[in-house]
Every structure is written in C-alpha cells, then in structure tokens.
Amino acid sequence: MSYDAIIIGAGPAGCSAALALAGMGRRVAIVEQSLFPRKKVCGEYMSAVNLDLLDRLGAGAAVRARAGPSVRRVALFASGPAVEAGMPRAPGGAFGCALGRDVLDSVLLQAATDSGAAVFQPWRTVDVCAGGAAAAVRIESAGESRVLTADVVIAAHGSWARGPLPSQLERQNRRQDFFGFKAHFRGASLAADLMPLLVFPGGYGGMVWADQGRLSLSCCIRRDALAQVRDLYNAPAAQAVFAHILASCPAARIALGGAALDGAWLAAGPIRPGVRASYAADIFRVGNIAGECHPIIAEGIAMALQSGWLLA
C-alpha cells in the first residue's frame, strides 16, 4: 500500500501531523510500536496554548472532557518553606491542565483514525529507505514483516530510544546525562489547582493532578546523583529517587504522606535536550527528535503538537 506520508510514532507529534495531513485529504499511515493505552515518562501537564491547537485538530473536546483540574497556581517545593505564585492565564482566559499520557495519546490516535489515517499498531519501524521516487519503510510485528511506501516519511519516534533508523540518535553516556522517572499516586494531599516544582540535589521534578484522581509525579536526575542515591538507599533506581525527593522536599513529603502508588514507576533516558535537524537523510522530523527542551518547562507536548501541525 502506498501513502502520501508515513509517520513513525503515535505520540503527540505523530498524531498531530497525522490529524493535520488527514484533514487535508492526504493518505496517511501511522506506525506505532506499542499497544495503547500505554503509560509514558512525562509530567502530563499541558499549557493552555495546547487547547487551541487541539481544537483545530478536532481533539480538543475529547481532551477537555478527560483532563484533570485547571492549574491556577505554581509552587516551589525545595528544602525550605514552599513558595507559591499565580499561574498566568493564556489569551482567552484558559488555564493549563494535565491528562495521563495513556489517555491523551489514545485520544489523539483515535482522532487520527477517525480522520482516515491508517494505523499500524503494534508495528515497529525497522528500516527506512528514502531518497528515491518513493520511500520504502519496513515494519515488523510478531515475526511478520511488511514494506510500506510513501512520498514522505516523518520521524515522530521521540528521542530517548536507540534503534537502527537513520533518524534515531546515537547512544551517549555522559556524567551530566539526566534520566527521567514518573509514577501516578492516589490519595495525595495537594490542592487541586496547584502544580509544585520539586527541586532536590542533582535534579528536579513536578507534581500535578491529572485525570481520574491520579497525581502525576515526574522528575529528572543527573546520572552521577542517581548513582549516589542508589548507593545511599540501597534500592532500585526509582525507589531511591523517590526516597531522595521525600528527604529533600518537606512539602512533597507532606503532600505524598498518605498517598499510594498507582501502578509501576517508569524510567527513561538519558533524555536528550537540544535542537536537531528537522529534515535530514530525506526524513522529516517532528517532536522530540527534532528538538527537545528540559522537562522543567513542561512544554514538550506543546512543541510536539505544534511541530507536527506546522510540518503538515
């Protein structure tokens, strides 16, 4: 089967590109290696600017209906007393909110499917041969292999996983690398409209109420600090990082005192902040693989959505 565009990855960047292209009548295929719903290392906060674009893409109502409470205040939870400030409204008066990535990415992919995109899931893209009249993309699933062809290939596969594709990043191992961790909690005592930034030796993180009464806690920690806390707490990485956060941030300790972990901790990394090529080796790139900010600014979803839409 031949398409106008094949998109590798069904995160916010890939779904945004697929929705925009399908909305213009293009024949689009999305190849996603994971079955959805799937959880992801991400703080899950979406600034209000996302909502306008999601409306344009036809997914705004579904996202609003599922998202957690409006975030009207931010706070800093470090070693001393917590400090708070109001969150500015976006033009139009909206506030940002959080939605679990298991839900958000499923909603976006369903919208892309409804728009006419062909979805290959769970299929992994293992090779791209671009540059000729039509690009050939080889995908694999459960021992089966297929080749799809298209005029254009768009890499939206994120930046954290290694792999054989020309658009994927090489492995790196530096002392200053940051690793990401994330978990959901239930029963936390944090005001519904408050999003605290957590600052602790060697890293930072954040907490926000997402959908279905889940509190999302995500953080990044430097490689050398991670090694130290693993030694200190003699625990697996995520548990050691969590103990380090609780020991370093008294306000986080209070908020999470009666909370229960909901599901497993997730880990990813090293994360790869930086601006990279948006087109190289005859492959367009959107989302994290084209450019990634430090998660502290919580704009990665917005950048992914906007870059997919802009490319389309």
Ligand SMILES: Cc1cc2nc3c(=O)[nH]c(=O)nc-3n(C[C@H](O)[C@H](O)[C@H](O)COP(=O)(O)OP(=O)(O)OC[C@H]3O[C@@H](n4cnc5c(N)ncnc54)[C@H](O)[C@@H]3O)c2cc1C
């Ligand atoms: C700790 C942490 C906290 C964060 N918090 C926030 C936050 O609160 N708000 C915010 O806006 N951003 C946040 N971010 C950033 C945000 O998670 C990313 O910027 C965003 O997920 C990028 O979207 P994407 O679509 O480019 O890639 P991804 O979301 O990574 O999606 C890529 C998709 O491609 C698929 N894929 C990969 N390889 C293949 C392949 N070979 N074949 C088929 N499919 C493939 C993957 O399975 C995945 O579904 C955070 C990041 C970290 C590390």
